[in-house]
Amino acid sequence: MFSVTVRDHIMIAHSLRGDVFGPAQRLHGATYVVDATFRREELDADGIVVDIGRAAEELRAVLADLNYRNLDDELDFAGVTTSTEVLARTIAGRIAARVHSGAMGPGARDLDGLAVTLHESHVAWATYERAL
Amino acid sequence: MFSVTVRDHIMIAHSLRGDVFGPAQRLHGATYVVDATFRREELDADGIVVDIGRAAEELRAVLADLNYRNLDDELDFAGVTTSTEVLARTIAGRIAARVHSGAMGPGARDLDGLAVTLHESHVAWATYERAL
Amino acid sequence: MFSVTVRDHIMIAHSLRGDVFGPAQRLHGATYVVDATFRREELDADGIVVDIGRAAEELRAVLADLNYRNLDDELDFAGVTTSTEVLARTIAGRIAARVHSGAMGPGARDLDGLAVTLHESHVAWATYERAL
């Protein structure tokens, strides 16, 4: 099994609803350092999983729609707890949609899986993994 | 599959018995930067794997019993080689016991798996993974 | 010259006023990984700059007043651009006040200088250095 990972980041504001979140129920924010991992069983004809430059561009494009925003005001997250885990799944879903639409090139349709990790600090991070 | 990871550390002394360990047979020590990863297939009703603050507290509680100790003098490790791998398994076992006892809350009992990584330096680390 | 550095973090929301900030004029947020560096020419009678555990506690105490907050709503920052640089200076000032008040112990009054670095992502950080 092969994988390629690219890293970028977003800076957002949000609040988390539910007693379990304690002080994070207040409006606060986070830098999420985001790692997107693309997996496939065999390399493509060019000897790669996906071009690293192309993967970085796609990740950047997906993150651009979230960057410098207050997620509490975003329609896409109305009624949704924007926990680190949920955001990892959301970003993975948006990358998957681009893969399936052909935005990452025809070869990317042979990708087998995807993982997205959001580092919310130097001591905490969350990952969501899915098939493609 | 979702996961959440929290990081903390311990500073211990120990020696390792067996020719294979070479100079590490002498009494020496280590800072272990410890990553505890909690896994579950689906998020709970709050949209999380486990609260990151709660997970960090539990890890800290488990590590407190090991921190600033000479493991050669600890009854729990009598006759045991305290290799990085064994310590990762020990810490995972103690976290699992807390999960099963309900110390991390009732929701934590739905966790599917746990991994513990101990970084003994910037160039070496070990991981133990288990089901919960 | 000796120094000791301890690291912690905060997660805040804010917006930045001024055309120069582009999209960061919108309400967004950041995780700041904060490094506080204490400097002195000579070690104290215990052979240290300052106890690392004590320094970590003081940094945590100073950061607690900022953590999980929207800085746009904080009286302390009314009319202030809470840039990474300004926050580094603010945190340094609060640590200096604790040092001068004796909160870090009488020995800490012999510290010569202080630096505070705020990492806003894996690719950007800012530092403020001052005498004590």
Added chain:
Amino acid sequence: MFSVTVRDHIMIAHSLRGDVFGPAQRLHGATYVVDATFRREELDADGIVVDIGRAAEELRAVLADLNYRNLDDELDFAGVTTSTEVLARTIAGRIAARVHSGAMGPGARDLDGLAVTLHESHVAWATYERAL
């Protein structure tokens, strides 16, 4: 499942053939920070996956044949696209050969799997995983 990982690095020149590589078709180079992960279900009689010192030596030996070279001139890579993914597989293959030949000791023959990650920068890396 247990694993042990050791880290080292190489500095090489190469060029990548194929339109997909854009500017990387020119002769350029990379530092690859290389992580080799050894996996086994159960620990050996010494309580380890593999001795960390021994693993580091083996990784160093394998990397020595690649270090400070222009891969475009190496017979082993004639006609091969030396993408990060392909190099990860090549290094994994060479480590596996050493394991199978007994170079890492008789116990290493019980290893279950191997993963090799090549970090080409702070924002991109690739992994190849295989059974042993």
Added chain:
Amino acid sequence: MFSVTVRDHIMIAHSLRGDVFGPAQRLHGATYVVDATFRREELDADGIVVDIGRAAEELRAVLADLNYRNLDDELDFAGVTTSTEVLARTIAGRIAARVHSGAMGPGARDLDGLAVTLHESHVAWATYERAL
């Protein structure tokens, strides 16, 4: 004193002339993770050293002229040993030229100093510092 640092990277091939360089006399390559630090005594009217986004763009522009190249073939380095130290000075010089030309905005002309660090691996880096 305040500073702001931004990070980016380049991937180059080169060889180093001189017995002191041992195996690095062969054509090989490196990923340089590049940190550019901008210093000034006092913040500008916007409360910053320099806008972090602007600084990142300038660093990227300077690095673009070096990226994916064999420095042995570049006219700018004819007869020059492209050691990590020399490259740090070269990059600092090019950033300084942009600052002085006004490319970073009129405010940047009040910058007091600049440092450039090139990380050639996880275990080695070099820095060049200069006034502006």
Added chain:
Amino acid sequence: MFSVTVRDHIMIAHSLRGDVFGPAQRLHGATYVVDATFRREELDADGIVVDIGRAAEELRAVLADLNYRNLDDELDFAGVTTSTEVLARTIAGRIAARVHSGAMGPGARDLDGLAVTLHESHVAWATYERAL
């Protein structure tokens, strides 16, 4: 001003005498990730501060005398508090002695300064700087 830094590590046991150290008065241990920084105003005739490979070898040689030891039993530290700060100064002194003896080559005698940083964890480190 130029500098070159190389990184290595040691794993030691020790205890710290004095109430200020709290639980660290017990026998425990640490991995110290050690950064040695060599400084000079101008580059030498080869265009470097010091050869990075040579610097790494010297650091390794100095650290070998401390590695895998219980510092409480070492004659060199009899009656000495082996705090992170004191160890940084000790290591700097030993590197300086090698520089002055010519062990790092005649060119190294033109070095202007030296700094040694010991990282005792991901959240704490200490530095000692001196002239050469």
